[in-house]
Amino acid sequence: EVQLVESGGGLVQPGRSLRLSCITSGFTFGDYVMSWLRQAPGKGLEWVGFIRREAYGGTTEYAASVKGRFTILRDDSKSIAYLQMNSLKSEDTAVYYCTRVGGFCSSSSCYSLFFDSWGQGTRVTVSS
Amino acid sequence: QSALTQPRSVSGSPGQSVTISCTGSSSDVGGYNYVSWYQQHPDKAPKLMIYDVTKRPSGVPDRFSGSKSGNTASLTISGLQAEDESDYYCFSYAGSYTFVAFGGGTKLTVL
Numbered sequence: 001e002v003q004l005v006e007s008g009g010g011l012v013q014p015g016r017s018l019r020l021s022c023i024t025s026g027f028t029f030g031d032y033v034m035s036w037l038r039q040a041p042g043k044g045l046e047w048v049g050f051i052r053r054e055a056y057g058g059t060t061e062y063a064a065s066v067k068g069r070f071t072i073l074r075d076d077s078k079s080i081a082y083l084q085m086n087s088l089k090s091e092d093t094a095v096y097y098c099t100r101v102g103g104f105c106s107s108s109s110c111y112s113l114f115f116d117s118w119g120q121g122t123r124v125t126v127s128s
Numbered sequence: 129q130s131a132l133t134q135p136r137s138v139s140g141s142p143g144q145s146v147t148i149s150c151t152g153s154s155s156d157v158g159g160y161n162y163v164s165w166y167q168q169h170p171d172k173a174p175k176l177m178i179y180d181v182t183k184r185p186s187g188v189p190d191r192f193s194g195s196k197s198g199n200t201a202s203l204t205i206s207g208l209q210a211e212d213e214s215d216y217y218c219f220s221y222a223g224s225y226t227f228v229a230f231g232g233g234t235k236l237t238v239l
Binding site for chain 2: 044045046047050061063097102103108109110112113114115116117118119120121
C-alpha cells in the first residue's frame with residue numbers, strides 16, 4: 001500500500017523558516033517525481049512545486065508564488081521528500097500536501113503530470 | 129488566482145448526471161491531453177478521479193468520466209449518489225515554464 005506521511009508543520013513567525021518532511025512507503029521512491037501542493041484555509045488547491053527523479057538530475061520546478069523562497073529536496077536512500085520554506089509570509093498559511101506524481105518528467109518537460117497519491121497533510125500557520 | 133475557470137457550484141438530484149467544466153487556454157488545457165480531476169471531501173486529502181483527460185484510476189467508479197473540447201475539459205458524474213457531494217478540482221499540465229495550472233474548485237451538492 002502506498003503511503004505518504006507529512007510532518008513538520010506548526011506555528012511560525014513571518015520571515016522565519018520551516019522544513020516539512022514526507023516519509024513514504026509502499027513504492028519505489030526513486031522511480032517517481034514528487035510534488036507538494038497546499039490549501040489555504042477555506043481556499044482551493046495550489047501547486048507548490050515538484051522534484052524530478054535523480055535520473056533526471058533531481059531538478060526542481062516551482063510556482064511563481066514560492067520561487068526563490070521554497071526548496072524541494074529528496075533523499076532516495078530514505079524515501080523521504082522535503083519542503084524547505086524560507087522567508088515565510090502570512091499568505092503561506094495552509095495545509096501542505098505531499099504527493100506522488102504520475103506521468104513522466106524529463107529534464108525539460110513532462111509527458112503527463114497528475115498527483116496519484118496524497119498524504120494526509122500538515123498544517124502550517126505563519127503568524128506573529 | 130487560478131488559471132483555470134470552474135463553476136463555483138453545481139447541483140443535481142440522486143440518479144441524475146452533472147457536468148463540471150474547466151476552462152483554460154491553448155497554453156494548458158487546449159495544448160495538452162494532461163488534465164486531471166480530484167475529489168476532496170471536507171477535511172480530507174484530495175483523491176485522484178481522472179487523469180490524462182479520460183483515464184480512470186483503478187477503484188474509481190465508471191460513473192465518473194472525463195472529456196475535453198478545445199480549451200475546456202469536463203468531468204461528468206452520472207447516476208449521482210449522496211457520497212459524490214464534494215469539492216472537485218481540475219489541474220492541467222501547462223508546458224515547461226508554468227508547468228501546472230489549476231482550477232478554483234467546484235462544490236457539488238446532491239439535492
